[in-house]
Amino acid sequence: MKRLVIKVGTAVLTQNNELALERLGNLVDLIAKLKNEKNYEVILVSSGAVGAGFTKLKLDKKQIANRQALAAIGQPLLMKHYKKKFQEYDIKCAQMLLIADDFDSRKRTKNAQNVMEILLSNNILPILNENDVIANYELLFGDNDQLAAHVAYHFKADMLAILSDIDGYYNKNPREFDDAVLQKNISFIDDCELEMKHTPNSEFATGGIVTKLKAAKFLMNNNIPMYLSSGFDLTNAYDFLVEENHKSGTLFKAQ
Ligand SMILES: Nc1ncnc2c1ncn2[C@@H]1O[C@H](COP(=O)(O)OP(=O)(O)O)[C@@H](O)[C@H]1O
Numbered sequence: 001m002k003r004l005v006i007k008v009g010t011a012v013l014t015q016n017n018e019l020a021l022e023r024l025g026n027l028v029d030l031i032a033k034l035k036n037e038k039n040y041e042v043i044l045v046s047s048g049a050v051g052a053g054f055t056k057l058k059l060d061k062k063q064i065a066n067r068q069a070l071a072a073i074g075q076p077l078l079m080k081h082y083k084k085k086f087q088e089y090d091i092k093c094a095q096m097l098l099i100a101d102d103f104d105s106r107k108r109t110k111n112a113q114n115v116m117e118i119l120l121s122n123n124i125l126p127i128l129n130e131n132d133v134i135a136n137y138e139l140l141f142g143d144n145d146q147l148a149a150h151v152a153y154h155f156k157a158d159m160l161a162i163l164s165d166i167d168g169y170y171n172k173n174p175r176e177f178d179d180a181v182l183q184k185n186i187s188f189i190d191d192c193e194l195e196m197k198h199t200p201n202s203e204f205a206t207g208g209i210v211t212k213l214k215a216a217k218f219l220m221n222n223n224i225p226m227y228l229s230s231g232f233d234l235t236n237a238y239d240f241l242v243e244e245n246h247k248s249g250t251l252f253k254a255q
């Protein structure tokens with residue numbers, strides 16, 4: 001039995017200030033295949049609460065308290081759509097909202113681990129996000145890429161797959177350089193690569209490539225592979241995760 005954490009970013013789940021329901025639906029189709037056909041245990045880390053909230057209330061997103069309020073509005077909305085779509089496959093969902101601090105406390109981590117084991121052993125799909133409402137600035141992971149890496153580590157996953165607005169890790173920013181080349185396999189990340197400026201591609205996202213590299217480095221140090229590919233077009237993720245054929249996307253794996 002393989003345990004897989006899948007993380008999907010804001011840019012994939014939203015489009016023109018609306019929820020991108022077709023893309024959310026495609027993601028659910030992929031997860032259902034992994035669960036029902038491959039018998040994988042899947043944990044979903046989904047961003048998009050702030051973006052979803054903004055579809056309902058146009059608050060100034062620059063203020064942290066407003067973003068927290070938007071997350072409070074958007075999180076149940078996201079869950080509503082996941083629940084509806086997963087119902088087509090008879091898959092039940094659960095919600096877990098965590099903050100970085102939770103993993104600093106052995107007791108809280110143990111509580112969350114106990115809940116996770118009960119959910120997975122009952123074939124429930126846990127959907128995780130940062131608990132934006134109570135996380136103050138210092139407590140924020142700052143992004144769900146690193147939250148997903150900690151989730152993979154503490155819930156003993158075999159792999160983290162990040163489905164992003166980019167189809168892999170390039171040797172330079174592909175939005176600035178036409179000759180950027182996708183790197184299929186990465187076995188080492190130099191600390192200087194983590195110093196690059198943050199480059200999120202959507203106004204609601206907080207990550208950018210640097211947070212993905214930080215997540216990958218943390219996991220590589222703990223011998224857990226991480227795969228990065230597009231969440232817009234799930235073909236590569238399907239080939240890699242379902243067909244076990246690495247045609248494209250980046251696999252970060254320590255040698
Ligand atoms: N070397 C690189 N390889 C891939 N993407 C890069 C690179 N350098 C910068 N980026 C930028 O990082 C973005 C991915 O981060 P982000 O927009 O936060 O994704 P998500 O919303 O999926 O978390 C890419 O769309 C791209 O603009």
Ligand SMILES: N[C@@H](CCC(=O)OP(=O)(O)O)C(=O)O
Binds near residue numbers: 011145
């Ligand atoms: N907890 C926030 C996460 C924001 C975030 O990290 O976005 P992303 O960089 O797209 O993964 C939300 O749900 O809006």
